[in-house]
Amino acid sequence: xxxxxxxxxxxxxxxxxxxxxxxxxxxxxxxxxxxxxxxxxxxxxxxxxxxxxxxxxxxxxxxxxxxxxxxxxxxxxxxxxxxxxxxxxxxxxxxxxxxxxxxxxxxxxxxxxxxxxxxxxx
Amino acid sequence: xxxxxxxxxxxxxxxxxxxxxxxxxxxxxxxxxxxxxxxxxxxxxxxxxxxxxxxxxxxxxxxxxxxxxxxxxxxxxxxxxxxxxxxxxxxxxxxxxxxxxxxxxxxxxxxxxxxxxxxxxx
DNA sequence: CCCCGTATTGATAATCACTATCAAGTAGCT
DNA sequence: AGCTACTTGATAGTGATTATCAATACGGGG
Numbered sequence: 001x002x003x004x005x006x007x008x009x010x011x012x013x014x015x016x017x018x019x020x021x022x023x024x025x026x027x028x029x030x031x032x033x034x035x036x037x038x039x040x041x042x043x044x045x046x047x048x049x050x051x052x053x054x055x056x057x058x059x060x061x062x063x064x065x066x067x068x069x070x071x072x073x074x075x076x077x078x079x080x081x082x083x084x085x086x087x088x089x090x091x092x093x094x095x096x097x098x099x100x101x102x103x104x105x106x107x108x109x110x111x112x113x114x115x116x117x118x119x120x121x122x
Numbered sequence: 123x124x125x126x127x128x129x130x131x132x133x134x135x136x137x138x139x140x141x142x143x144x145x146x147x148x149x150x151x152x153x154x155x156x157x158x159x160x161x162x163x164x165x166x167x168x169x170x171x172x173x174x175x176x177x178x179x180x181x182x183x184x185x186x187x188x189x190x191x192x193x194x195x196x197x198x199x200x201x202x203x204x205x206x207x208x209x210x211x212x213x214x215x216x217x218x219x220x221x222x223x224x225x226x227x228x229x230x231x232x233x234x235x236x237x238x239x240x241x242x243x244x
Numbered sequence: 245c246c247c248c249g250t251a252t253t254g255a256t257a258a259t260c261a262c263t264a265t266c267a268a269g270t271a272g273c274t
Numbered sequence: 275a276g277c278t279a280c281t282t283g284a285t286a287g288t289g290a291t292t293a294t295c296a297a298t299a300c301g302g303g304g
Contacts, residue, residue: 002282004281020261022261036283037262037283037284038283038284041262075219084225086225088214089214090212092212096210101206102239103208103239113230114219114226116225127252161254164252
């Protein structure tokens, strides 16, 4: 655990739930001005492997989402881009996938797009 | 509808369900040798907007999937990378999302990862 | 069938995001 | 403090995508 990694982790923890590598670099550099971009990418890779962050599907640019532990899905606001977690989960039952497609599911990813509470209020 | 676009559409129709921009370029150029790479990207963008293709989540981001009309989801084989469509659909009910998160769903995307019939047989 | 305004094209350069490289620095154990 | 292995930062390199712009093709009206 180095100074640099701490700075990146801190930037993720304090910032918005979703972010790009470059945003992270800019933010973490405020506390750790000598931080290199390569280190940010290396740290992102480490976190991705440990499921602490997840690449955000559907977005055009390479974006990541800070994730809490455990199975969950994402609610993505089409209006403001915010990402919220939900533990509500739905997936086709394994038996049905097997029967209809001969497919054996191992995991799934579900993203729901819509309007968040804040944007609806506004 | 130009010669070039026809060539790209044909390349998508005849090829495997999932493809990258460069693969498409190579394939379409066999019928239309003067085709430019920029045109391929432009055509991809048009098709994406009309929901004829969809960027493939989970992959390293440069891949697209040919999609048939209508609501469906994707079964992605972790072993061979093939993509199959299914009309089996599951998503958290709108009422529950509203109640628990104040979130109004508009659409969703579900990808199931696992092992396809062929790979299981082998 | 030809003309013409408009949309499309291809080549090239420019811009990104990301990865590889490598010498120098640091963490963490002893 | 000393040692070793891992980490870092700067830079260059790679590959994908986008911007630019003059030349070209499309297709409706005459």
